Amino acid sequence: MIRDEDFIQSKQVPGPTKEEVRCLVMCKAHIYQEDVVLDVGCGTGGLTVESAQRAHKVIAIDKNPEAVSLTQQNLIKHKLLEKVKLIEGDALSVMTELTSFDVLLIGGSSGDLPQIISQGYEKLNLNGRIVVTSILLETRVEAVETFKKLNMTLDVVEVTIAKGNITDRGTMMMGRNPITIISAVKNEYGNP
Template identity: 30%
Template sequence: MINDFDLLTTCDISGFLKEEIRSIIIYKSDVNDSDIVLDINCGVGEISSEFSNLAQKVYAIDESPQAITISENNIKKHGNIDNVELMNEYDLSAIEKIENFDIAILHAKNDNYNEILDIVHEKINSKGRILILTNFLDIEVNVVNKLDELNYNPQITQVNITKGQLLYKGIKMENQNPMTIIFAKKR
């Protein structure tokens, strides 16, 4: 796992995932070295960096040029850049271009997650895995309903990472990066 403090970040790009959450995502994805992975709305590329060392190929997709630049730097520093294709495009058009993939990881923060799930459902390989990451309750509910409509059986995991900070009076515990991970496997 890449240490949180070793990743390049910026306050202009939200959604940085703590290493504990990344480890759960890797475990839930059941990734192997023959898998092709989509990292949709990749942000600073922490997921793409991790998966580039584990999968055959990773498509890191984000419409922000700044996100793609930071992702590229993080992947070069921590991952296997030879296994990654960086796509500075709108998510729907990028996914349309990719014909073959096993795992789709969606950082659901926009209103187009239903359209993304429709395209992913049509294009993902048999027994493909979908992981949706969000910390918005309305998106969680809508995604679960959409996956049910597409005949998936979603599993919902809510993760709250709490880390301690040593103070002069003791240890202060702070909640960091609450996240819901919705996992579904194509039947």
């Protein structure tokens, strides 16, 4: 895993996804060398970079041109640019042009989460994985409801992480935002 401080960051673009959360997302995504990964809402590129270290190819999408630029800078910094196709645009529009992929990571949805999951499911290869990271309660509910409608095998994990801040007197634990990781697998028993 790449340390948080090893990413180029900006106050205008969220991210990177914190190191401990990236670790769990990668675990839930089960990315293999031959996989094609689609990262929706790539932000500064934390999950894009981690995915590019594991996958055959990554397609990273964000509506924000500054996010796409930061992701590109981070890919260059970590020598992974050649494995990633960066696209500035709307995920729903971009996904219509894609043939298929093995893993769909959703970190930002601009309020279109059910549609992104459903459209992604159609393009997802058999045994493909979808992983949604959520800080909003409403996003968690939308993801779970959508996965259930698609009859996908579902896993939900809520994570609360505290990092130690070393002081003169001792170590003060500083809590970070709780995050929910909702993952699902497309299996042969899912709805067509």
